[in-house]
Amino acid sequence: MSNTIYIGYYFKVQPLQPGVEILIAELGYAGFESFVETETGVTAYVQKEEWSASILDDIQILNSDEFEITYTFEDIVQTNWNAEWEKNFNPIIVDELVSVRAPFHEKPNTKYDIIIEPKMSFGTGHHETTHMMIQHILKNNFKDKTVLDMGCGTGVLAILSELKGAKSIDAIDYDNWCYLNSIENVERNNCEHITVIEGDASAIKNKYDIIIVNINRNILMQDMAIYTMHLNKGGVLFLSGFYAEDIPMIQKECEKHVLKFEEKLQRNNWVSLKFLN
Template sequence: MEQIYLEYTFKVTPAIPGTEILIAELGYAGFESFVEQEQGVIAYIQKQDWNPEILKDIVILKNPDFKISNSFTEIKQQNWNQEWERNFRPIVVDEICTVRAPFHEVPNTKYDIIIEPKMSFGTGHHETTHMMIQFILKNDFKGKTVLDMGSGTGVLAILAEKQGAVSVDAIDVDNWCYLNALENVERNECHNIEVFEGDASLLSGKRYDVIIANINRNILLEDIPVYANCLNEQGMLYLSGFYKDDIPKIQERCEEFSLKFIENLEKNLWVAVKFIN
């Protein structure tokens, strides 16, 4: 069955930091994909997850310090191809890892990840994905068993294997992300990644050396107990998908399950955090 999406176009003044704050709040509300623009952002949500009052609790829309207008239209998911091809440019993270589309020139970096994102989240352009890539690049994944929760395009799972992980489970609740990750895993000739469609209920009885979860604050707060139960001794937990002001809540929740805060990265008010079991 073909999924239908609603495409919201937001014009934001001032665009910085207004666009970043808006994206954070839209993520909490259920929007799953974003294309940042010079004057704002285009945001996508599945029609089945939408309701007429979806923007009612978006606080920044009521903030007099920002002028924000929006319009929306209904689209079919295959229309995304033209949209991302117009906007998707290669990115290079720390001069080590390139994330690009199949039609881009082959780069001269250690890692070359080819992603065809379509409607899935995770091209590396968004701050949260960018920071998670940085964490994977600077930490030891050799011989590790890894979970990529909320895997989207599969970009983080793919990089984890390229960094030496021997087994990677990539899980996303969205069917389109699941199908897209399967395509991208094959496209990057990965052999140690299994892709699953579902949520944290799939983790019963599973154990990992490393868990990566780039979702949103509310889901993370709910699922942190599950992640803690799945981590091996001295296992690492990397979390992102939330705003800097959310760190105390995330840290408090992790500490309830003996997860120790190690460090965080920050990019344009978004953060990624590292904990150890």
């Protein structure tokens, strides 16, 4: 049995911007779930079970005369992923307050320092959606709150929630690799109030003051009723994983469940929304 989990595509893009931004947006709709921008373009990853030989057929920018884009791709096996992400993963700092880095990076002078080994999990902080969720957590009160991090990836948002004072956090992801990686990162950051759970929205059993959901648009729409059912009155729902043009659809679904729109963050064409219950 093959231990290939993901397929990695290495794109070279000229001109870089807005080429990389457009390419990432189109790849996201095609099923790619993790991106690392490089000096020459972007590296994108898709789960092998979601891959097909025609996966790039609808990526319109590849046929545009305005951009020159070339690419190669290869299987990414679990055993060689550490070398792959070490090659591409640079530390990031969000709003001069939060650093997300690997163990081999030098410790920066930030208020919150998160150490992760992302392996193939989504959520290093490099992607716009994770970056905006970090900003939401920084701006809001998490002291003594109960929190759900749905689609936790590396666990970085759950870890920051604990650093911000949350008293109890459930971190859920359906992907076994993400589940195991989150456990490792929770332990690596000496967290004591995070429970990591493997599963989808059906695994949600508790009610929460704050729910963080960084998942693609279709899953958000499908599971919105479940999220709201588990959100305490007066609670806060943070959503990301979609684009600016998806806002009307997302907002209509939230309003159907009596959630009130509060705030929007945007990076490039990605957005993150805050709703109140």
